[in-house]
Amino acid sequence: MAKRDYYEVLGVDRDVDADALKKAYRRLAMKNHPDRNPGDAEAEERFKEGKEAYEVLSDPNKRATYDQLGHAGLEGSMGGGGGGGFRDIFDEVFGDIFGGRGGGGPRVYRGADLRYELELSLEEAVFGTTASIDVPSRVRCETCSGSGAKPGTSPETCSTCEGAGQVRVQQGFFSLQQTCPTCRGNGTVIREVCGECRGAGRVVHNRTLSVKVPAGVDIGDRVRHVGRTDIGN
Incomplete structure (x- = not known):
């Protein structure tokens, strides 16, 4: 289904100022909020539609883009995500075995x-x-x-790994890198x-x-x- 014009959604003219835009959005949101319309799927959809319209029209940059290019100009700007790619996934899953992210050194954890x-x-x-x-x-x-x-x-510096936080273990032809069992990767005891x-x-x-x-x-x-x-x- 094609998206409705954002100005039409909020019931305002294209030259609407910021204050009038906010008032229009408030009226629509209060009328269609899910808490006031439990189980009403159409009201919930109107609420979400109004929220999206206000998000665009209340932002000067997004509004200028929308006025010039319409909905097509905003594709990709209403959300987003990303990933660190295969290398980050590999390091996260196999880092203890193969010494991900460049090898030695105590492991660092973010909060x-x-x-x-x-x-x-x-x-x-x-x-x-x-x-x-x-x-x-x-x-x-x-x-x-x-x-x-x-x-x-x-x-004190861990005597097992000498502060590296990791140790190498020989298994057949392979030399594997694992978290130090003494200091548990901290490099110190x-x-x-x-x-x-x-x-x-x-x-x-x-x-x-x-x-x-x-x-x-x-x-x-x-x-x-x-x-x-x-x-x-």
Whole structure:
């Protein structure tokens, strides 16, 4: 099915200004929001259609492109994704065996993603809001400065892998590279652990984050904040 004209969807003229555009979208969103029309597939479709139209027409660059080229000019700009290709997949699956990403050195892990489910009122979902949320996250232990070792001591270089974090194992004609069983890939061992973090180097604390929720969110939508993960190593 061909897409309807975005201006027609919102019921506005092509020279509509930003304020009038927002008011038109609010009217449509309030009328067709799924919470007000449970089980009404047509209303849900109109809500999504209005959300898409407003996303384009409220953005000066997208609107200019749409005015000039129509829907065809926006193909590929309404979403996206990507992958690291075969090399990244190979390293992720077989890195422990073949020493992916260039071989030796302690393994480095990025921080885990944090996920939080936020309940919004209908008005907040339609018009947008800024919410403060408390999320438990792992932060660097201040007692040991993240080393995991008891204050006054330091982690020691692993004698098995000599700090590489990986060891080579000969199996027949093949020489395989595996995670060091002694230090578990860290390259160091801790003789006396920190009493605060029990050697982890990280402790759990609640952190308050300010999250801007855009107008027109629907049930199941996600708002992504970059750089707000747990710390890695």
